[in-house]
Amino acid sequence: MKIITPTEIENIAWEGKLAPLNEAHKGDRPEVKVTIGEPVWWSAEQALEGEVKKKWTPPANNRQYLLLRLACTLHPPESQRTRYTEATFGAYFNAKSSDQSIIAHDLYPTRLAIDAKQKFTLALTPEVKFAESIEAKLGEVGAEIEYAKAFPVIQGFGLGESHPYWRFAHHAANPLLGSQCVYAVIAAPKNVDGIQLSLELVATLETRFGIIPLGLPKEAQTYLLKTIT
Numbered sequence: 001m002k003i004i005t006p007t008e009i010e011n012i013a014w015e016g017k018l019a020p021l022n023e024a025h026k027g028d029r030p031e032v033k034v035t036i037g038e039p040v041w042w043s044a045e046q047a048l049e050g051e052v053k054k055k056w057t058p059p060a061n062n063r064q065y066l067l068l069r070l071a072c073t074l075h076p077p078e079s080q081r082t083r084y085t086e087a088t089f090g091a092y093f094n095a096k097s098s099d100q101s102i103i104a105h106d107l108y109p110t111r112l113a114i115d116a117k118q119k120f121t122l123a124l125t126p127e128v129k130f131a132e133s134i135e136a137k138l139g140e141v142g143a144e145i146e147y148a149k150a151f152p153v154i155q156g157f158g159l160g161e162s163h164p165y166w167r168f169a170h171h172a173a174n175p176l177l178g179s180q181c182v183y184a185v186i187a188a189p190k191n192v193d194g195i196q197l198s199l200e201l202v203a204t205l206e207t208r209f210g211i212i213p214l215g216l217p218k219e220a221q222t223y224l225l226k227t228i229t
Contacts, residue, residue, distance in 0.1 A: 001047050002144045005181045009037040009071050014223040018203060018214035030207050031078040032214065035179075036199055037071030039091075039226055044128055044185075047143040056126060065105060065128045066186040066228065067143070072201055073179040074168075084176040085211070087203040090158065090165025093186060096194030096227060104164035105187035106130050110156040112149055119148045128185050150178045165200070186228075199224040 015035040044065035048056040058065065072089045093102035108122060108130040123131040124143035152171035158164035164184050170176040188195055202215045216224070 001042075001049050003042075003047070003067075003069075003146070005069070005145060005147045006071070006179075007148055007150070008179050009035050009073055011038040012036070013038045013199070013226075014216075014220045016217065016220060018201075019217040021202070021213045021215045030082050030205050030209075030212060030214070032082070032084075032203065032205065033075040034201060034203070035073040035075070036201060036220075036224060037073075037181075039197060039199070039228075040069045041186075041228055042067045047124055048126065048128075059127070062190055063187045064190050064192075066188070066195075067124060068184045068186055068197075069181055070184070070199065071179065071181045074177050074203065076177055077205065079207070082205055082207045083170065085170045085204045085206050087168045087176060087201065088165055089168070089180075089182070089199075089201050090163060091184070091200070092198040093162045093188075094196045094198075095188070095192050096196050098192070100189045100192050102162055102186060102188045102192070102195055103160055104158055104162075105160075105185040107156040107159055107164055107166075107185075108147075108183040109149075109154050109166070110159070112151075112154040119146070121145065122147050122183075124185070128187075130183065130185075145183070147181075150180045151176060154180075154182075156182070195228040197226040197228060199226075 013036050017033050047067045095102055106129045122145040125131050151168040152174035153169040155167045166182050204213050
């Protein structure tokens with residue numbers, strides 16, 4: 001299966017302005033808009049249905065796997081004297097009606113620096129791990145993912161945990177703006193009846209009032225809680 005990573009958000013889960021997280025900045029609210037895309041997911045069986053038509057054999061660990069794509073857009077601040085210094089975008093995984101553990105089996109990216117290539121191809125290997133080369137899938141079952149990097153510096157966190165997230169940092173050579181997609185492989189028990197996915201986004205801005213942290217307003221949470229069945 002070949003997956004094309006979009007360069008812009010096609011289906012919007014929520015769009016609006018961020019709100020100050022610190023009460024002291026309520027009166028100095030910078031006007032910044034973000035867009036969060038609808039999560040997209042594929043079963044591992046679907047994603048790993050390679051062109052060679054070999055049947056994928058899942059790991060013998062009584063877990064099921066999903067490939068998940070998340071997307072967000074940081075729009076330019078209304079004030080030219082305001083800029084993003086950092087943003088954190090991530091998700092929380094929970095079993096729908098039990099306390100079973102849902103974790104991030106793998107993440108992409110785990111680190112991308114300013115000198116990384118802007119466009120390249122990933123592979124999702126039979127071990128349900130990301131590889132930055134399609135060589136890992138040639139001649140075997142695999143998923144090919146075309147990926148474009150927009151934000152300059154990206155660091156992934158939460159591997160093996162139920163709360164993976166990505167931190168995007170400003171770089172002098174490239175401002176922290178635009179759309180970005182990230183990927184995760186979710187591992188869940190085979191008997192889980194559903195996965196609840198909650199999205200979060202926090203951004204830090206440098207303004208004429210100083211450094212101001214912003215987060216999603218409460219009304220956004222309704223739109224950013226999804227269920228994977």
